[in-house]
Amino acid sequence: MDRAPGPSVRLKLTLSYAGFVMLAGALLLAAVWVFLNRVPHPGLIIVPDYRLAVVRTFAPTAVAVLTFLLVFGLAGGWILAGRMLAPLTRITDATRVATDGSLSHRIRLPGRRDEFRELADAFDAMLARLEAHVAEQRRFAANASHELRTPLAVSKALLEVARSDPDGRSGEIIERLDVVNTRAIDLTEALLLLSRADRGSFSREPVDLSLMAEEATETLLPLAEQHGVVIETSGDIAPALGSPALLLQLTTNLVHNAIVHNLPAQGTVWVRTGVRPGTVVLTVENTGRRISARLASTLTEPFRRGTDRVRTGHAGVGLGLAIVRTIAQAHDGTLTLTPRAAGGIRITVELPASSSNTGR
Structure with missing residues (x-):
């Protein structure tokens, strides 16, 4: 001004x-x-x-x-x-x-606490959060560019092969191009969804997380059978307030993550919903390899994958849990990742309950 x-x-x-x-x-x-x-x-x-x-x-x-x-x-x-x-x-x-x-500069005002010291400390804390956020955004941009560059480079190489040998393996090249382009499209849609959830530009309406869990489970049941994973769904009605499309995406991502990153055979996924004072809870727990608490705390970063994820046939684009975290935060909720002692991970999403449920 x-x-x-x-x-x-x-x-x-x-x-x-x-x-x-x-x-x-x-x-x-x-x-x-x-x-x-x-x-x-x-x-x-x-x-x-x-x-x-x-x-x-x-x-x-x-x-x-x-x-x-x-x-x-x-x-x-x-x-x-x-x-x-x-x-x-x-x-x-x-x-x-x-x-x-x-953004690395800090005031670090000496002396005992007073109004000026509280203002300086608050400003330092704001700078620290802003610096971390900017660094995360830069890493995100660099990783997104890298992830998008890979399918584009593969597509270019395949087109060059097709151009040099038009009468050769055209069917195989087209099939590979379709796979590469599908991955690029999935990545672009995931980035758009992440941006939409981060802006919070969505209408809110009553949503039952238990119904979301059932729908996500039914949708991913063929994938679970393909991987030899059993899904067990239980819990109470969990009325929240938010976007049905985004909360369904959150639930689907969690169940998909639990299926894909499970044991090679005879794995189990537990999907539970519950009600707490003022909040509703969705918990997705799966068997799998043991992971450290330090690794679990980084899995929500964009394009962050566990040690065995890239080798799977459904590695995704590395944005599944990042999208879950963003959707949960956009709904004023929290996301907690806890490694299981026997292997695998427990992921808990806690959201504010709808006003019709707070009085119960």
Whole structure:
């Protein structure tokens, strides 16, 4: 916003300090004046025209005192205002540095906690979160570019092969192109879905997570049978408020992830819904290889895959859990990943319950 220049805060505080000192001095002199008029001084009683004598004696002293208070108030107020506003100057300088693009700068204001220190600490925390967010976005852009470049490069190579040998393996090349283009389309749709959920641009309506779990399970049942995985669904009605399409995508991604990244044979997936005070919970748990808590905490990052994921026939595009996290956050919910001691992982999504369910 373009604003007209005005007096500095330091000058305003200085004038305020000086004005307050002058007012206090004037009130004090007024009290002395009233006192002298009500209680005459013994040495001035014999003086003719007593009140005129009091004025002539009192006025020069009053002027001198007020002049001293004015100079003292201005000088002292300027110094005190400078000392009080010094932390604010450091915060302003840090803001300018951050505006220029240096998010690694921190104020780290010393001293005991007060309003300025709380403001500086909050600003430092905001810079830290912003720096982490920008770094994550840069990694996301780099990974997305890499993931999109791979199918495009493969398509280009296949087209060059087809151009050099038009009467050769055209059927095989077309089939491979179809697979590569399908992967590129899936990746693009996943990126668009991630962007849509991140913006929160969707209408909210009552949604039952238990129905979402049943629909996702029925849809992915053939895939589970193909992988030799048994799906067990249980739980209570879990009414939430949100986008049915996005919450169905969240549930489908979780069940798909649990099926694909399971044991080679005789694996199990448990899908449960439940109700807690003020929230509803969707839990998807699966058997599988043991993973560390550190690895589990990184699986929601975009394009992050576990050690065995790329080798599967349904590796996906690396955005499944990232989309789940984004959808959960867009619905004011939380996502928790917990490794199972016997292997596999337990993923819990907790969302605010709909208003019709909070009173139960």
